[in-house]
Amino acid sequence: MLEPPNLKDVIDAGRRIAPYIHRTPIRQYPALGRLVGPGTELWVKHENYQVLGSFKPRGGINLVSQLGSDEQSRGLVAASTGNHGQSVAFAGKTFGASVTIVVPNVANPGKLQSMKDLGATVIQHGDLFDESHDFSIQMAADNGARHVHSANEPDLIAGVGTYSLEIFEDLADIDVMIVPVGAGSGASGAAIVTDAVSPSTEVIVVQAEAAPSAFRSWESDTLIEAPMATAAEGLATAHSYELPIGILRERVNTFVLVSEEEIRQAIVSYLEHARTLVEGAGAVSLAAAIKLKDRLAGKRVVVVASGGNLSMAHLREALAG
Numbered sequence: 001m002l003e004p005p006n007l008k009d010v011i012d013a014g015r016r017i018a019p020y021i022h023r024t025p026i027r028q029y030p031a032l033g034r035l036v037g038p039g040t041e042l043w044v045k046h047e048n049y050q051v052l053g054s055f056k057p058r059g060g061i062n063l064v065s066q067l068g069s070d071e072q073s074r075g076l077v078a079a080s081t082g083n084h085g086q087s088v089a090f091a092g093k094t095f096g097a098s099v100t101i102v103v104p105n106v107a108n109p110g111k112l113q114s115m116k117d118l119g120a121t122v123i124q125h126g127d128l129f130d131e132s133h134d135f136s137i138q139m140a141a142d143n144g145a146r147h148v149h150s151a152n153e154p155d156l157i158a159g160v161g162t163y164s165l166e167i168f169e170d171l172a173d174i175d176v177m178i179v180p181v182g183a184g185s186g187a188s189g190a191a192i193v194t195d196a197v198s199p200s201t202e203v204i205v206v207q208a209e210a211a212p213s214a215f216r217s218w219e220s221d222t223l224i225e226a227p228m229a230t231a232a233e234g235l236a237t238a239h240s241y242e243l244p245i246g247i248l249r250e251r252v253n254t255f256v257l258v259s260e261e262e263i264r265q266a267i268v269s270y271l272e273h274a275r276t277l278v279e280g281a282g283a284v285s286l287a288a289a290i291k292l293k294d295r296l297a298g299k300r301v302v303v304v305a306s307g308g309n310l311s312m313a314h315l316r317e318a319l320a321g
Contacts, residue, residue, distance in 0.1 A: 184244025234281025
C-alpha cells in the first residue's frame with residue numbers, strides 16, 4: 001500500500017524543485033467570472049505558463065531529484081499521452097538519466113517532438129494510453145529501468161501539489177478550487193494541500209464524461225475501467241489508479257463530468273476572454289465552473305489551467321465548433 005504524501009512533503013518538494021520550475025501566476029478575469037455567474041470572482045492558476053506548458057514537471061523534478069545514482073544510471077521508462085512524458089524527459093535531462101517514453105499511436109505530435117527534443121527515446125505502441133502503459137511496465141522490467149508511473153507515485157503527487165500551495169500563498173479566502181482529473185496526481189495534491197492549509201475551501205474535481213474511469217472509481221469502492229473517447233489527451237485513460245483515487249475518495253465531495261462540447265467551448269472562452277491558450281485537459285476546470293454556475297454565483301473561485309499544449313488540429317476543431 002502506497003502512503004500518500006502530506007503537507008510537509010509538498011513544502012519539501014517546493015524547495016527541491018524551485019531552481020528548475022516557474023512560480024506561475026494566478027490572475028482574475030472578470031469576463032470569465034461573468035460566464036460563471038453574477039458576482040462570481042474567478043481566478044485562473046496558469047500552469048499553462050509552466051515549464052513545458054504543463055504542471056507535470058513539478059512532479060517529475062521532485063521524483064527524479066531524489067533517485068539514487070544507481071537508479072538514475074539504469075534509466076527511466078514511462079508511458080504518457082504527452083505531458084507526463086515531457087516531465088520525465090525534462091527531469092531525466094536535468095539530472096543526467098536516460099529516458100524512454102512509450103506513447104499511443106495517436107499522440108499529440110507537438111508533445112511527442114518535445115520529448116525527443118529533451119533527449120528521450122520515444123516509442124509509439126498501441127492505440128490507447130493503457131496499451132502504452134502496459135508495454136512500458138514490461139519494458140522497464142526487461143531492462144532493469146525505473147518505471148515512473150503517471151499517478152501511483154507519492155513524490156509526483158507531492159511535487160505537483162506545489163501549485164496548490166502557491167495558490168493559497170498568493171490568494172486568501174478562496175471559496176472553491178476546481179481541478180482537472182486525468183490520472184489524478186494534480187487533483188489529489190490539491191486535496192491534500194487544501195485540507196491542510198484552507199479546510200474551508202471546497203475542492204471540486206472534474207473529468208471528461210467521455211473518459212469517466214476516475215469518476216466511476218471515486219463513487220464506488222473499487223477501481224473501474226471505463227470506455228475512453230475524449231479528445232483531451234491529458235484525460236485520455238480508461239483506467240484509474242489506487243493512490244490518487246484513495247486520496248480523492250477521502251478528501252473530495254464533488255466530482256463533475258463535462259462533455260466534449262463543453263471542453264471545446266472552455267478552450268475558446270480562454271482565448272476570447274483571457275487571451276491564453278489552454279489544452280482540453282486544462283480547460284475542463286473552467287467548463288465545470290460554467291456548468292456549476294448556479295452554485296458558484298457570488299463566490300471566489302479558482303480554476304486550474306493545468307496545461308497549454310493544445311495541438312493545432314484540436315485548436316482548429318474548437319474554433320470551428
